[in-house]
Structures are given as C-alpha cells and as structure tokens.
Amino acid sequence: MLNVKYLQDGDLLLGEGDLPQASEKFWGATAEVVKAIAEQRGLRHYNHRELRGVVTQLARETGDQDIREVFSIAESLHANFYENYMAEDDVRFYSDRVKTLIDKLKGLLN
Secondary structure, three states: OHHHHHHHHHHHHHHOOOHHHHHHHHHHHHHHHHHHHHHHHOOOOOOHHHHHHHHHHHHHHHOOOHHHHHHHHHHHHHHHHHHOOOOHHHHHHHHHHHHHHHHHHHOOOO
8 A cells, every 4th residue: 555655755754854745745644545445435535625524434433533633633744745834743743643543544444
C-alpha cells in the first residue's frame, strides 16, 4: 500500500527538518487508507468533503470518535504543507497520532 511509503518518507523528511513536506506525507498516508476503505465499500472519495464523509461514517459504525478527531489532525498537517506554521514538536506529536489512526483504519480493510 502506498501509505507505507508515505509514512517512511514522512519520517525521513521530519528527521531532515523539512516540516512542510513531512506534514504532507503524513496527510497523504492517512488519505490513502481512507480512500482504500472507501474503494472497498463503493463510496465516493475524490475530494476532502467525500473523505470526511467516509471518516464520519466509520466513526459512527465503530463508535470510535477518535477517528474523526485524528483525521482532523491529519487535515491540519495537510494545511501545514501550505502554511508552514507548525513547530517541529507539533509535527512529531501529530505524526504519531496519525500513525495510530492509520493502524486502526487498516484493521477496517477487508
């Protein structure tokens, strides 16, 4: 799955101090897993609104509201790619949260 490469690239870029690029990789890794789940379920997933809808549905189905919260964190990492407003320790903390979410979401794949 492509998200594994994105996570590896994100960790490498974070180690190099390239926070905007690292942030985008962590967002991309999250989006790829959500898209994979959507594909399996025949759900639309071609823009942010549709991805958010998939995440909302998953949170409702599982009762795990952390899915919504951490997806929002991933979206903030995506914004950091454009704005470069996060401190390094924020990107590190958020990347750890995103990795936990990705593991959780992978468990929902068939």
